[in-house]
Amino acid sequence: MDEVMERRESISYAKLYRQWERFSWSATDIDFSRDIVDWREKLDDKQRDALLWNYSLFLVGEEAVARDLTPVLDAAEGFPESLFLTTQIVDEARHHVFFDRFVREVAGLGTDTASTLGAVDSYLTWGFRQVFDELDRVTNALRRRPTDKALLAQSLALYHVVVEGMLAIAGQHFIQRYLEEKAMLPGFFAGINNVARDESRHVAFGIAFLGDLVRDSDECRAAAIELWDRVLPWAVGVFIPPNFDRDYTEAFGFTLEEIYAFGLRSFEMKLGRMGIDPEEVALLRREDRSLPYEERARRLWVLIEAGILGDDRREPEPTGEALEILFDSMTKSIDLDVARSLKGPIEWRFTDGDPWHIVVTNGHAEAKPGLAGTPALTLETTTSEWAKIAVERTHPVRSLAGRRLRLRGSLAAKAKASKLFKLG
Ligand SMILES: [Fe+2]
Ligand SMILES: [Fe+2]
Structure with a gap:
């Protein structure tokens, strides 16, 4: 018990709460007037399409995570955890307001929340739909059985570790980088910086909370690993651009392999912080982890392009290199x-x-x-x-x-x- 108390003390949910108060921001106050001009003048059709693809995943994702967190709040027994989760629900709602405003006011899609969400539907990848359908399923199961610790562990493993810690943080990192380099969309840049700071706080919380669960219970540990084994093959498909067109990211100065390397690295770091060996996770066990992340990401892309990973509706057409891998x-x-x-x-x-x-x-x-x-x-x-x-x-x-x-x-x-x- 003392050991658990000590861990909680050092992670300090109270500190994360104080940071939330300190870094509060307003999504409705952001001024998009310069962004509207940039959208028209600094970007061509292809680049606008690429940004819309990228931001659509966030728009739909934020709407889903804002809805799916209340079961986790209900299942949390400690007051410090509940207190933090309450702030996170507010954050996710604010993130959705922010992306919704941008897509409607700057990109000009939709006239209200529902029609704006509907307007970006065609951008969603198979992997994205699989991951977020699963998030709905797992958190709905937790809603019905709030005392089920294994379900709580799975919810955190999917929500905080995969969706936020691996996908959102990787996506935001590259958005922040190219907006800074290209010095455009200043309203969106200010907002995404706030979103990214919120997300890193959410992830820190999730890793601490799930870390406690998996260290204290073999059942929770097995449940989290089972969840990752099921979801990671879908997560791999989230960032596949329309028609496998590499220009969707390269137009902004980064490659798909860079995103995947970033996601792999942050996922493994988080496993480490929770005391889980990457070899316990099927997708990572199959990889040669002695290779640099960039090379591992490149190999993953060979398998994705050959239709082996990332979209189960495709019949694989393995190339010589894919077979070798x-x-x-x-x-x-x-x-x-x-x-x-x-x-x-x-x-x-x-x-x-x-x-x-x-x-x-x-x-x-x-x-x-x-x-x-x-x-x-x-x-x-x-x-x-x-x-x-x-x-x-x-x-x-x-x-x-x-x-x-x-x-x-x-x-x-x-x-x-x-x-x-x-x-x-
Ligand atoms: Fe968020
Ligand atoms: Fe979040």
Whole structure:
């Protein structure tokens, strides 16, 4: 108990509350008159479209988080937590007012809150819809069961860690950077700086609150990790621009890979602060975390562009490089003891592509293009089906049942396949 008290003391929800009072601001007072001129004169059609795409995600996101926080407030038992959450609900409402004013008064979309929200609907990505539908679902479940600590942990894991700590903070960082560099939209710049300061306070609170829950309860810890495993593949798709057009960010001097590197880094930092090893999270476990964040982000983008990650409505079309990345990550996720016990290579024969194989030597697995010679186990499938299995979009048992995946080898080898790839 003392230890918990000490942690709370050092994080100091009271200090976060005082900061809220000190940095209060008005979304209705912001003067957009200069922004209206800049919007017309400093930007071309393409740039206006790019900014609108970017700001639409925030407009819709802020509206959702303003609605979805009351169940968390009801579920919080301590008064310091409740006090802070009350301020956060006010903040989120103010953020929505701010984005709503900009999109309506500067970009000229809609005539009231509902029509402005409706006007930006076509900008929302599949990943965005998945993430925010899930936020509605989890917080609604918490609304019905406010004493369920695992649901509280999941709500914080999604709301404060993913939506705010990974997506919003990454997006805001780049908006602040290019508006400062280009010295335009001064009203919006002033507002987004206030929003970003609020968000960092919200995230600090969420990490502290969730950190306490996961340290004190294995059930909460497992629930948070399960939530991330479900949501991160969707979160990866949030920032995919219309038609995969890189100009949507590059017109403002940054790349999509930079956003993804920023998001990955901040997510891992937050896990660290809560005492969670990134290896516990499926999406991160598949990555080679010895590589720099920029390279990891670049690889993620190869998988996104190939339709493997980021939008499950797409049928993957794995390129050679995408397959190489998938096999590379498979050497990390494969069960080494089971692989060794096969006493021979594992081979993939693709009906629509070149073969690959994995061999285990000196205690580590290595993936190589080409046939294996004398494989202990052969998997026959398409590159698309295998890509979906590799990123856990589809369960291999379903692929086997639908005969989209076939195994060849001894009965004993085939029996081991489920353990090898954790097909459980
Ligand atoms: Fe917000
Ligand atoms: Fe927030």
